Amino acid sequence: MMRIGKISFLAALLASCGGQSPTTPTLVASFYPIAYLTSRIAGDKYEVHCLVPAGEEPHDFDLRPSGARAIEDADALFLNGLGMEGWADSLSPKVKSKAHVLSEGLDTLSIEGRVDPHVWLDPVRYKEMGRHCMEALCEIDPKNIVTYQMNYGSFAAEIDRLIAHCETLSADFSNKVIAVSHAAFGYMADRFSFKQLYINGVSPDDEPSQKAIEGILEAIQTYGIDTVFFEELASDEVARRIAEATGAKCESLNPLEGLEQDEIDAGENYFSVYKENMRKIAEARP
DSSP: OOOOOOOOOHHHHHHHHHTTTSSSSSEEEHHHHHHHHHHHHEEEEOOOEEESOOOOTTTTOOOHHHHHHHHHSSEEEEEEEEOGGGGGGOHHHHHHHTTTTTTTTTTOEEEEEEOOOOOSSSSSHHHHHHHHHHHHHHHHOOHHHHHHHHHHHHHHHHHHHHHHHHHHHHTTTOEEEEEEESSOOOOHHHHOOOOOEEOOOOTTSSSHHHHHHHHHHHHHHHTTTTTEETTTTOHHHHHHHHHHHOOOEEOOOOSSSSOOOHHHHTTOHHHHHHHHHHHHHHOOOO
């Protein structure tokens, strides 16, 4: 059985760096979906440090001194790209030389003229990001090429099973419309044939305009939407107010930007959360 690499978040990172050289080869990944993917491909050959701690929203994350030290000590840095890691622009040329942007070359979507960075929410694109990670690790550590290729094969096969599961759930999604607090689900909607109506834009901290709120209120009535989805790691205040005003219920939908520590402790991961998201979408009206 393949052994999945360990992902350590910032608390463990603080303890493990401590100004000393790590005893285990390390990789650093920017936030949860990148760290999870990297750990799947790296297996037991590396320990993977996730810069954004569990339960913290990554859009406005600022790189801390401990994270900078971890990057300096690591063999490589893995990023999503597409504007998710604004702090990466200030990295030194030396650090940038060992950074790998996993979204490179992917087709992207846009929202209100801005590139949508949430590419990991399309399993097909996420599988391609896994291939990019595998190729990078084969270059960094060629003596373990077979291991990385096998780990990628296992990851890709699980992605294919997830896609088949979601295609079955979404078979009758032709008229499916969901209302979300944060426009994070465009790639998921594009892949599985539903439409997202959003309150906030690409970032969950975007301030919604009165026009946007009025549009959501009208759309909820027009489409018969019975659920307003909010993001666990961001404020749900506006979503709850809209739900109360329309008689809809409020429900969480996880854009997989990060997991809470109790979810990680319970064994939740990209695949289990993705399936739960699809279940909630399938059960929501219309």
